[in-house]
Amino acid sequence: MNKREAAKEERRRAIIEAARAMIRETGDAALPMRALAERAGVSQATPYNLFGTKRAIVLAVLQDMDAFNRRYLEAPPVTGPLDRILDALDTMAGMYVADPVFYRIVWHALFEEKGADARSEFEFSRRVFFRHLMQTVAEEGLLIQGLSPELLAMQMEQALFGTASAWLFDYVGPDHLQPLIGFNACLILSAATVPAERAWLEAKMRAHHERLVALGLPSEVPEVPEAAKRILGRR
Structure with missing residues (x-):
């Protein structure tokens, strides 16, 4: 894995972990994307760029x-x-x-x-x-x-x-x-x-x-x- 791929995987992992934490805290899998991006420490566009949809993020958590x-x-x-x-x-x-x-x-x-x-x-x-x-x-x-x-x-x-x-x-x-x-x-x-x-x-x-x-x-x-x-x- 080169540096670019490693950085991409790190952002992906941060989003999954942020989604997991938010679901636990709120009891809801709605996942507001702005709040999710802030929690993961990434830009607002990154969750969409890496996963495509909110549902894909929930699926990745599962x-x-x-x-x-x-x-x-x-x-x-x-x-x-x-x-x-x-x-x-x-x-x-x-x-x-x-x-x-x-x-x-x-x-x-x-x-x-x-x-x-x-x-x-x-x-x-x-x-x-x-x-x-x-x-x-x-x-x-x-x-x-x-x-x-x-x-x-x-x-x-x-x-x-x-x-x-x-x-x-x-x-x-x-x-x-x-x-x-x-x-x-x-x-x-x-x-x-x-x-x-x-x-x-x-x-x-x-x-x-x-x-x-x-x-x-x-x-x-x-x-x-x-x-x-x-x-x-x-x-």
């Missing part, structure tokens, strides 16, 4: 991999590629559980403005991440021969997205988030990996299942929350 990396590196090290996938998912879910108010504000801001585009952009970013991890699994010969790492990465991302959406709209509580994501991941991986890997994946899946049973899942479909009704009504 997708901030630096926050994920810091939490991921603090976790105990894992060895195998399947462990790394499950650990990464658990780390992502843990970020939401540890800071639920902040992440709910950000998710709602994206969905209530333009849900379909928010989902598309979020899926693409996470799919790149999961595709890299799944490709490693394939390279080590742990996938059933002929299965596409790209397709499996898409399924992993959708499992994460679907469970996070259920949490966002109060279909499941914060305590359910990590075991649900873990259960779904083990279910997908145990169906896609070679027989030698299935026993321990199934054991992990059963452990997540037992935790979910102990927590008590809803026995019937709840009423659709108002936030979800507003979004569904636009499609």
Whole structure:
């Protein structure tokens, strides 16, 4: 990275951090751009030049991999590629559980403005991440021969997205988030990996299942929350 690119990345990082701080302080993701630029120490045009739109800044806050990396590196090290996938998912879910108010504000801001585009952009970013991890699994010969790492990465991302959406709209509580994501991941991986890997994946899946049973899942479909009704009504 040359000096110009480094300076650009520094400004981008300053804007993301300023946006994160303002959302926490105000409880709102509206982000007045003049105040955001002042908080980040950049010109008023810089946020638009680097991100294009206010919504892109909010999306960047949600997708901030630096926050994920810091939490991921603090976790105990894992060895195998399947462990790394499950650990990464658990780390992502843990970020939401540890800071639920902040992440709910950000998710709602994206969905209530333009849900379909928010989902598309979020899926693409996470799919790149999961595709890299799944490709490693394939390279080590742990996938059933002929299965596409790209397709499996898409399924992993959708499992994460679907469970996070259920949490966002109060279909499941914060305590359910990590075991649900873990259960779904083990279910997908145990169906896609070679027989030698299935026993321990199934054991992990059963452990997540037992935790979910102990927590008590809803026995019937709840009423659709108002936030979800507003979004569904636009499609």
